[in-house]
Amino acid sequence: MDLVQILRGVDLFQGLNPEQLRRLADISHRAVYRSDDVIFSQGSVGDKLYIIADGQVEIRFSDADGSDHAVLFLGSGQIFGEMALLDQGKRSATVAAVQDNTIVYGMARDEFEALCLADTSIGYVMMRNMALDLSFKLRHKNLDPSTDL
Amino acid sequence: MIYKVSYVVVGGEYPGGIKNESERPQVGSVVQIGRVKFQVTEVHEIIPPRDDFQFLHATVKPVEETANAEPSKTS
Numbered sequence: 001m002d003l004v005q006i007l008r009g010v011d012l013f014q015g016l017n018p019e020q021l022r023r024l025a026d027i028s029h030r031a032v033y034r035s036d037d038v039i040f041s042q043g044s045v046g047d048k049l050y051i052i053a054d055g056q057v058e059i060r061f062s063d064a065d066g067s068d069h070a071v072l073f074l075g076s077g078q079i080f081g082e083m084a085l086l087d088q089g090k091r092s093a094t095v096a097a098v099q100d101n102t103i104v105y106g107m108a109r110d111e112f113e114a115l116c117l118a119d120t121s122i123g124y125v126m127m128r129n130m131a132l133d134l135s136f137k138l139r140h141k142n143l144d145p146s147t148d149l
Numbered sequence: 150m151i152y153k154v155s156y157v158v159v160g161g162e163y164p165g166g167i168k169n170e171s172e173r174p175q176v177g178s179v180v181q182i183g184r185v186k187f188q189v190t191e192v193h194e195i196i197p198p199r200d201d202f203q204f205l206h207a208t209v210k211p212v213e214e215t216a217n218a219e220p221s222k223t224s
Contacts, residue, residue, distance in 0.1 A: 073168075
């Protein structure tokens with residue numbers, strides 16, 4: 001499937017026109033992971049936002065005692081890594097693929113910011129949509145009793 | 150229409166998930182969250198629809214009571 005078509009199915013990109021989607025597709029880089037492949041690790045430096053085109057990933061937190069536990073699974077159409085893109089802090093969790101042929105597209109912060117500066121409407125729409133996505137994740141967390149464990 | 154669904158597992162011992170679906174989940178339908186399959190027990194709207202998206206919350210239970218619904222835990 002054409003990447004612009006994939007981006008059209010992701011709520012992060014709702015409100016953008018076809019030309020804006022094409023410009024975002026131009027800075028998106030495809031990667032394919034096998035089950036258990038780590039995409040990034042908690043504490044590492046983060047400079048990319050990721051979009052899941054196919055498959056699922058697991059979000060894991062490491063406790064102070066060194067044990068990992070899964071807190072959330074994300075499937076197609078979801079984004080991750082946006083926190084480090086926004087606040088430039090270290091990765092707050094580890095993300096690993098849980099299915100073979102999990103396909104993600106990475107968007108580097110510097111390329112994304114350059115695009116937002118060149119077309120501020122892209123920046124406005126995506127920042128609004130990113131806030132809505134974080135709000136949805138927070139609502140999910142509030143409803144999920146496993147996050148209390 | 151695309152359905153962005155927040156799935157939560159009954160009992161709270163297994164983490165839930167978020168994924169986009171091309172069809173609205175129905176009570177009784179089966180969904181895979183992580184490596185485990187679950188059955189949908191309840192679906193409702195979590196926030197109002199926007200553009201081409203509906204935002205749903207679904208509660209699920211393991212397809213079989215004997216299913217291994219332990220989250221991954223490593224030291």
